Amino acid sequence: xxxxxxxxxxxxHHFLNYLRSQKEEVEFGTADIGNLEQIRHDLLTYRPxxxxxxxxKTGRPNVDWCEDHKEETLYSNVTGPLILWHTCHEMSVRxxxxxxxxxxxxxxxxxxxxxxxxxxxxxxxxxxxxxxxEQMLKPFPLLQLRLRMPIDKQPGxxxxxxxxxxxxxxxxxxxxxxxxxxxxxxxxxxIKRKKTGIYNMTNPGAIDHVTILKMYQEIVDPNFKFEVMxxxxxxxxxxxxxxxxxxxxxEKLANEGIQMRPIKEAIRDCLEKGFLExxx
Ligand SMILES: NC(=O)c1ccc[n+]([C@@H]2O[C@H](COP(=O)([O-])OP(=O)(O)OC[C@H]3O[C@@H](n4cnc5c(N)ncnc54)[C@H](OP(=O)(O)O)[C@@H]3O)[C@@H](O)[C@H]2O)c1
Numbered sequence: 001x002x003x004x005x006x007x008x009x010x011x012x013h014h015f016l017n018y019l020r021s022q023k024e025e026v027e028f029g030t031a032d033i034g035n036l037e038q039i040r041h042d043l044l045t046y047r048p049x050x051x052x053x054x055x056x057k058t059g060r061p062n063v064d065w066c067e068d069h070k071e072e073t074l075y076s077n078v079t080g081p082l083i084l085w086h087t088c089h090e091m092s093v094r095x096x097x098x099x100x101x102x103x104x105x106x107x108x109x110x111x112x113x114x115x116x117x118x119x120x121x122x123x124x125x126x127x128x129x130x131x132x133x134e135q136m137l138k139p140f141p142l143l144q145l146r147l148r149m150p151i152d153k154q155p156g157x158x159x160x161x162x163x164x165x166x167x168x169x170x171x172x173x174x175x176x177x178x179x180x181x182x183x184x185x186x187x188x189x190x191i192k193r194k195k196t197g198i199y200n201m202t203n204p205g206a207i208d209h210v211t212i213l214k215m216y217q218e219i220v221d222p223n224f225k226f227e228v229m230x231x232x233x234x235x236x237x238x239x240x241x242x243x244x245x246x247x248x249x250x251e252k253l254a255n256e257g258i259q260m261r262p263i264k265e266a267i268r269d270c271l272e273k274g275f276l277e278x279x280x
Contacts, residue, residue: 001191004029004048006084007055010158011098011150011180015052018184033080039087050191051088053081053097059126064240066126077129078136085137094142096191101148101176101202102244103131112176112206112249115146115198123242134198141196145187146248147178148202151267153274161212161270168238169229170209176202176248179270182260189258200248203263212267219271 003019003026005012012028019026027046031038033055043051057076059065066073081097088095103119113120119131134144149160156162160177164170183201190199213226235242253260260266 001025001050002046002048003027003050003052004042004046005052005054006031006033007053007098009054009058010156011147012052012054014152014180014184015054015187018188022188033084034075036083036087039084040091043087043091043093048093050094050096051084053084053095055080056098056130057126062239063124063126063243066124066129067241070125073125073129077126078133081133082136085140085142088142089140094194096143096145096187097133097137099134099144099146099198100127100130101146101178101200101246101248102127103134103146104246104248105244107174107206107247108249112247113200114249115200115252121242121244121246124244125241127244138198143190143196144198145183145190145201146198147183148244148246148248149175149177150180150183151177151270152180153270155275155278161216161267161275164209164213165216165224165226169227169233170213171231171234171245172208172210172228173231173245174206174208174247175245176200176206176250177263177267178202179261179263179266181270182266186253186258186260190253190256193256195256199253200250201253201260202248202250203260203266204250204254205263206247207263207267211264215264215268215271216275219268220275 029042031042057073104113105121122128152159
């Protein structure tokens, strides 16, 4: 298969490297995903079988940026994906789009939110744009992958574990999270099977911040200290937009016979491999 990836960011690079390791032909596209003519030009030049959209505005240093840059966020997270879909469809190219699980709040009475549940979290502009584009594209035959709070073996500014080790104080809420290594192979399986529709791409189970940092203390740094705060304190002192805290139901992916590892096991593996190696 020949892939064209949009979005030369954290996840775009992960997918590029993974697909190359699987001996797939893969390049980054040069188009702005909101520019139909540029996308047409890319598709005619590269002739991909599949376009993978890892482009979007995620905000730097965090999603609060999107509150003050609503036009750019809407353009890249809603207009762009719609134009990309339109152009791929017109030229008979399959589209895979990275969505977000941060479109919910809560755990849906302990069951986790399924792909069929309507988004219920619109208290941040970033999450709103991800929910709008997902729902607008839902009727069409593309694959939409919902991930959350990505965790990687390699420490870095986009890695959720690295992020919370750097915060002055942390909140402590159960969440669904995505270990990138598992996301990559599970996404590739879905793509090979030509699946379409929405899939929750979080590791089974949920985990809270304190459990992760206790594992970090145990495995990586016994001297590491952290402090817990309430959500109220976080919103008073550290955040502008509200944050999605939620649990997703992962049965749809499991029913395909595609197993991401349970979240605790996968996080332990990240800590024992990349994090510990980097320290020693
Ligand atoms: N990382 C997460 O926590 C997370 C969680 C759930 C879902 N996702 C989704 O996964 C996707 C990729 O996330 P990421 O973490 O890899 O983000 P990232 O590191 O910020 O990379 C996104 C890339 O997209 C580019 N881009 C933005 N607008 C574009 C446009 N109109 N045309 C072409 N390229 C454009 C950005 O370029 P500029 O820097 O120049 O804008 C950047 O290189 C996003 O859709 C995001 O919503 C991410």
